[in-house]
Amino acid sequence: MPKDAAVEEFARLVRALKARDGRSYEALGRRLSVSASTLHRYCSGATVPEEFAVVDRLALLCGADEEERRALAAAWTEADRARRRAAPPAPMSAPTSVPPPVPTPVPSAPEPSPDPEPTAPKPTPAPEAPLPRPRRTPSLPAPLLVAGAVVLVVLALAAALLGRPSRTPSAPAPSPQREQPVPFTWAVGSQLWQGGCGHTYLVDRAPRAVAPPPVAADAGAWAGAHGAVHGGETLVRVTLQGRSPSTAVVLHALHVRVVGRAAPPPWNAYRTGSGCGGAVTLRHFAVDLDRPRPLARPVDGRDASGEEPRTIPAVSFPYKVTASDPEELLVSARTAGCDCRWYLELEWSSGDRSGTVRITDGGKPFRTSGTAGRPAYAFDTVEGRWITDAESGQSG
Incomplete structure (x- = not known):
């Protein structure tokens, strides 16, 4: 098979996968850790990826079966x-010619210096007048001299203890080195609802003192005004983006750190919505805060919006982000019997640098509390008030 025909056949299969999925180059590239332009070159046949792994991930993302993946691999x-046969050989560098040696000039004999001109004899200085005798100062007795020396030593020690600056010149203190910024930015959203439809909050107020439930976009202001705590689950979205367009940042691991555990507070539970079933379940990291050492476990998503449901592969580390290819990490932390305070740690590397960033809720730990046994209320839009589940059943 001619080489151009082999590349075109491979590009045709990649185009078919992309067309089947229906998402844009940018959306698919973000999931594959490649740019939209790189994925477009794969589909057009302008470029063949050096490794099959990225194409295999595309096949899984687009729902290809085992037979289609084997055909794609072949x-x-x-x-x-x-591609390897068509790669041009590396150009050979031409031999460099050695320049002829430069002759070293022979220094000429120095010209004789002219005879010095005769100088006039120096005049004999006149005899100086005798200096006046210094007036003799009467000497102090030896005990006074010793006492004065002791006083000077005591004063010097006191100055040292009080931290007075020394008169002896010293080298200036080195200026502190400025730390380099982390090579990526991140933003945190912690007032999220499942599918944007509803959420449960614990509030230390009676129903008549609680305002009607907000829309999802105003959840942060409503929760802050009521001192509300996430009930049962906290959803955290972390948006990451590299700072430099030419340098990638590799994310290696996501850790959960619990810094406080207590019994859930005896507050009322208020549900802001009845929930809604969505056709798409986002891939996320599931965290069980009731475990002694919680882990961030990657979970696949599911898209049931088409004729056949398909799986959205979970984020697996290591994962790469750049300035043109950001990424979102969704964390679902749940608890049944704990008033837990926790935060996230993200390990990263970029070039010869590496480190860990702490992800918090505006500088404070996230807080999630269980709701078991707490009075639960839902909002009755007809009566315009919060009612219990029992009242809701009677009214129905």
């Missing part, structure tokens, strides 16, 4: 061979 193998 097409990539032929296209990769064609």
Whole structure:
């Protein structure tokens, strides 16, 4: 098979996968850790990826079966061979000529210096007048001299203890080095609802003192005004983006750190919505805060909006982000019997640098509390008030 035909066959299969999925180059590239332009070059045949792994992830993302993945692997193998055969050989550098040695000039004999001109004899200085004798100062007795020396030593020690600056010149203190900023930015959203439809809050107020439930966009202001705590679950969205367009940041791991555990407060539970079933379940990291050492466990998403449901692969580390290819990490932390305070730690590396960033709720730990046994209320839009589940059943 000619090399251009092998590349075109591979590109045709990649285009078919992209067309089946229906998402844009940018949306698919973000999930594959490649730019939209790179994925477009794969589909057009302008570029063949050096590794099959990125194409295999595309196949899984687009719902390809085992037979389609084997055909794609065979097409990539032929296209990769064609790419290697078509690669031009590295140019050989021409030999450099050695310049002829430069002759060292022979220094000429120095010219004789002219005879010095005769100088006039110096005049004999006149005899100086005798200096006046210094007036003799009467000497102090030896005991006074010793006492004065002791006083000077005591004063010097006192100055040292009081931290007076020394008169002896010293080298200036080195200026502190400025730390380099982390090579990526991140933003945190912690007032999220499942599917944007509803959420449960614990509030230390009677129903008549609680305002009607807000829309999802105003959840942060409503929760802050009522001193509300996430009931049962906290959803955290972390948006990450590299600072430099030419330098990638590799994310290696996501850790959960619990800094406080207590019994859930005896507050009322208020549900802001009845929930709604969505056709798309987002991929996320599930955290069980009731475990002694909670872990961030990656969970696949599910898209049931098409004729056949398909799986959205979970984020697996290591994961790469750049300035043009940001990423969102969704964390679902749940508890049944704990008033937990916790935060996240994200390990990263970029070039020869590495580190860990702490992700918090505006500088404070996230807080999630269980709701078991707490009075639960839902809002009755007809009567315009919060009612219990029992009242809701009687009214129905």
